[in-house]
Amino acid sequence: MKPFLTLLPALLATAVTSAIGGTPTRIPDAALTTAAQLREQALHDNTAWNFTEGLTTEVGARLAGSANDAKAREWVIAKFKALGFEKVWTEPVTYPKWVRRSEHAEIVAPFAQPLAVLALGHSPGTPAGGISSDVVGFDSFDALKAADSAMVRGKIVYVGARMHAHRDGHDYGIGSTVRTQGPSLASSKGASAFLLRSAGTDSSRLPHTGVTRYEDGVAPIPAAALASTDADQLERVLKRGQPVTIKLALDCGIEGEYTGANVIAELRGSKKPNEYFVMGGHLDSWDPGTGAIDDASGVGIAVGAAHVIAALPQRPARSIRVVAFANEEAGLYGGKEFAASHAKDIKSAVLGSESDAGADRIWKITASVKPEARGAVAQIAEVLKPLGVEYDASAPGNGGSDLSALHAVGMAGLSLHQDATRYFDWHHTANDTLDKIDPEQLRQNVAVYAVAAYLAAQAEGDFGSAPGAFANDGRGD
Structure with a gap:
């Protein structure tokens, strides 16, 4: 008789699917045993660290459309081939080319002093010599939304919404909303420029950049992020009740279009090579740091997971694909192009997961799959439990x-x-550097991805991928 713990994954799968009907997707016992071995091997494998260290050291920052973007692409192609993937190829991705040259901001009155600032991606520049204007401040996006246009017209709008650190990072919804939608909203009310408290959780003089968007029919206005300490300072000055004037000079803007590429590598499956588990991260990064946690480590984690799977005596039934996506930062361009190119054969992508939240420990797994595959996800989760994943x-x-x-x-x-x-302390700043990555936590990520990828590739049955299958997603099933 098998020990109860050995039987538990199969019992979980049966319990979950028995009330659903249909043929349940399940993972064979032999695959679960192999996955447990992969999990332990991955905890001692340094492929992900070596990849991340190499990319951030030999290439560095990888602003989409820059010279380093092209350099990184060639570096990754060579690295994928050197790591032994059977197939490596690229798929073109075209997007607007945004360029940053310089930025400067200062309080001119009533208390003259410089401000630490970074232009937002897709922001236009100011006229030569910059602009000087009075500032009107708001403590939230909703407060700006409710403001009368007469209060805003001709002024520099500042929004000081604050983020706080959480394990699930949910406050990023606050910061990213202000950053992505604030400049367009301010412009629609007649503002001359836009500043925000950086979308971050740190207290430093390093501002956080990131993309912004302008609604159709709204004139783009210069937009930038203040370091959190400088946002505090501006708010203290505003509270003095005197008119506050800021000079803002941004030399940046969109210069036509650029064609980059998604870089894709594949380990061919032994029985169903045309079906695949897909994982990866984005190759581009913002330019102040070296893009270590956002997102060299994400690509490195997927590469590390594929590497330990490739070392098995036999390939899993399905293929494993690793994708280094182009220009995620300015609008998911690589992901959207990949989706458009593969929409017709989406059933072949049986399941997928991407790493793009740094390199600290994975603590939770969630999924959107067909009901009959919920038991198989429970089996995967059971193998991940020793890694501290719920x-x-x-x-x-x-x-x-x-x-x-x-x-x-x-x-x-x-x-x-x-x-x-910790992620939003460093996200989109000059502090996104390799020293922020804990090698042990990075290896835990690799172990999680290796288990998930291998078991999905070995599953008997599918997870529900089909055209339009999750159009109304929003629940766990």
Whole structure:
């Protein structure tokens, strides 16, 4: 008789699917045993660290459309080939080319002093010599939304919404809303420029950049982020009750279009090579730092997971694909292009997950799969338990960042949630550097991805990928 713990994954799968009907997707016992071995091997494998260290040291920052973007692409192609993937190729991605040259901001009156600032991606520049204008401040996006246009017209709008650190990073919804929608809203009310408290959780003089968007018919205005300490200073000055004037000079803007590429590598499956588990991260980064946690480590984690799977005596039944996506930062361009190119054969992408929240420990797994595959996800989760990963069967999983676009056209999604407590201290700043990565936590990520990828590739049955399958996603099933 098998020990109860050995039988538990199969019992879980049976219990979950028995009340659903249909043929359940299940993972064979032999695959579960192999996955447990992979898990332990991955905890001692340094492929992900070596990849991340190499990319951030030999290339560095990888602003989409820059010279380093092209350099990084060639570096990754060479590295994928050197690591032994059977097939490596690229798929073109075209997007607006945004260029940053310089930025400067200062309080001119009533108390003259410089401000630490970074232009937002897709912001236009100011006229030569900059602009000087009075500032009107708001403590939230909703406060700006409710403001009368007469209060805003001709002024520099400042929004000081604050983020706080959480393991699930949920306050990023506050900061990213102000950053992405604030400049357009301010422009629609007649503002001359826009400033925000950086979308971050740190207290430093390093501002956080990131993309912004302008609604159709709204004139783009110069937009930038203040370091949190400088945002504090501006708010103290505003509270003095005197008119506050800021001079802002941004030399940046969109210069036509650029064609980059998604870089894709594949380990060919032994029985169903045309079906695949897809994982990866985005190759581009913002330019102040070296893009270590956002997102060299994400690509490195997927590469590390594929590497330990490749070392097995036999390939899993399905293929394993690793994708280094182009220009995620300015609007998921790589993910959207990948989804458009593969929408017709989306059923072949049986399940997918992307790493794009740093490199700290994965603590939770969620998924959006067909009901009959819920038991198989429970089996995967059981193998992940020794790594400290919990399973929330009630929450959906879109696969993450770029893969959310593939999920939107029908790919079953697996979300592997990293601890984001520290992530938004460094996100989009000059502090996004290799020293922020803990090698032990990085290896835990690799172990989680290796288990998930291998077991999905070995599953008997599918996870529900089909055109339009998750169009109404929002629940755990």
